[in-house]
Amino acid sequence: MTSQPEATAGPIIEFRAAGYRLPHGAELLRGLNLTVSRGETLVLLGRSGAGKTTAMKMINRLLEPSAGQVLIEGRSTLDWDPIRLRRHIAYVIQETGLFPHYTVEQNVSLIPRLENWPPDRTRARARELLALVGLDAAQFLPRYPHELSGGQRQRVGVARALAGDPAILLMDEPFGALDPLTRVEIRREFIALQKRLRKTIVIVTHDTAEALLLGTRIGLMDSGALQGVYTPREFLHSTDPIANAYAQQLRDLEQFERGQ
Amino acid sequence: MNTLQFFSQHGSEILQGTLEHVGLVAATMALAIAIGVPLGILVARKPWLSKPIIGGANIAETIPSLALLGFLLPAPWLGERADRVAITALTLYALLPIIRNTATGIAAVDPAVREAARGMGMTPRQILFQVELPLSLSTVIAGIRVATVLTIGVATIAAAVGAGGLGEFIFRGLAMVNNRLILAGAIPAAALALLADFILSVLERRLRPAR
């Protein structure tokens, strides 16, 4: 699975009545029907416990659906070898999960090394990836994660995830742990990156501005179900009470500014 | 003959005894690590195993060492050679700190790191060897350190069942009421324990991952 457009028609990710129930009862997700087209950025927006992370984790089979199915490239996740599936899907989480005992270079070249790439190709790729996320290779490759700032760590996390040039990128509240200023900065860079990479991206967030800025579509989730899918413009002007509540957040800010 | 003369005259005997002792300890630690670390990993993976495995090791630890050595003497094959009996008993003692520390060390690995590793498509074995074990190595070494010092001490009792080592000097000295002989066993044993503790704690410190 590469980033070249496939001859196969159809969505790259598809949820068909997908649901997830915990081993001891609680249903975290039910009846999710959703498609993601190749090259688009879908943002799953909702409050904590809405089921958005659950849905995302079903894409790379960290969770298996207890009802319905999730199809990647037209095949159910259960039919994929989970290891191969995950090697070709980038996964970025809020805490980054960088290996503390690896240098930045070792972290970033993890997937190439697992795939047994020749060492010079690996090294070149590492440099390439750091450049992609805006970090100076010479300075950062030999450093350890604990020597980096939050923003730098997040960038390395993204670089690491992209190493295998996967077609799909999953991001779970990737900028949530950053301070607001860094957040804005990284967001801006990410938008530029999006345009260059042309990958299918699924982002989980509870931040309205982020959803509007980054997403080509927004999937609003609440209490384990999909409330609706909107383009950013549709979302802003929606009359749906939940969508409205989120949009209101932004209007309050505008009002505050105008009031000053 | 003063103590210093005694030690210089009987130097080769004492060296011999020390080597025997180190041999017992080395064999024990090799076995205890080979058995204890995998068991610790198992307990970390399946917490419900904690009770039987760690509980079992705990029971072995509670049995007085001399009694455990005595229990093993009538065992077929084992009981025929004193070093087999000694190494078996010593290994059982050394297991608890190793299992416990391995399990704790692995469980303490940052869940975010584990999740990222899983999400990137690392197999459980790759996660074990490239992430969990390296990150918990310092804790595992700490368990090995405790076990080693413990083993050096309990190995002196193994002489009571004929396994040799530095304990033999102590028992002979007791039978002959000869303090110098007792010291000939006790001092090297204590020195060994201190040395092992020092070396392993240096190793433990150097392996602690920077956070």
Added chain:
Amino acid sequence: MTKMRLGLLGAFAAMIAVTLAACSARRADTIVIGSKNFPEQALLGEILAQQIEARTHLRVERRFYLAGSYICQQAMLAGRIDAYVEYTGTALTAILKDPIESDPAAVFARVRSEYQQRFHFDVLPSLGFNNTFAIVIRGEDARRLHISTLSEAAPVAHEWRAGFGYEFMERPDGFPGLARTYGLQFSAQPRILDLGLLYRALLDKQVDLVAGNSTDGLIAARDLVILADDKHYFPPYEAVPIVRDDALSRHPELRAAINELAGKISDEQMQKMNYAVAGEGRDTAEVAREFLHANGFN
């Protein structure tokens, strides 16, 4: 990462290497003599050691006061000692776990062949004495009643009180068997006494007959008599040097040196040496040297 893994493997390998080295480190021309943990054993070990030092160019290391037959056997198996003196009866029952017999020649032959076959140890000819159980009475009683054997004592035993150690009372091949074999009946149940007090009680006439060992020092030093075991009830415990085949093949001169001692230590001589060390507190090495000198060995 790989550096760490290499380091750990290295440490592991070092541990194995040390284990192996520990087994082999000893100077080539050294023999280690062991002994059990009572004075008679230390004396015998010392005699063996001094004889070897006098007759050969070998260095002798002494590893005496090992806590018993099992410990000595383990030390022999592991090669930590090359030789020690064992008693044939003990070898037969405690080490070989065979049933006891009373014919000394049969016991010796059995021990010799099984030790060679099972352990590759050579059992050399007896040093001369038999450290078996001894039934002891006061000299004055022996002379007055004209008795010197257990059969002769049986008719008069009903006038006596006996004193035994706990083990002798309980062992089936101790008092119960003895009483049956000789038809011994005492005036009352035998008193159970602490081993260290047996001879004192006999000398103080609190008891008239005790069970000790035939080489006990006090037997020579006081006017005490051992009643002969004419029916050969007690098993033989002949003192035999046991040497590892391995040591003998490396140093064949050992055999001749040790065999010179064969049959040279009588029960009385052993009693006297035991008394010198245990009763008079003299130095073991000195007493051993005296014995060897007096008997033309050095």
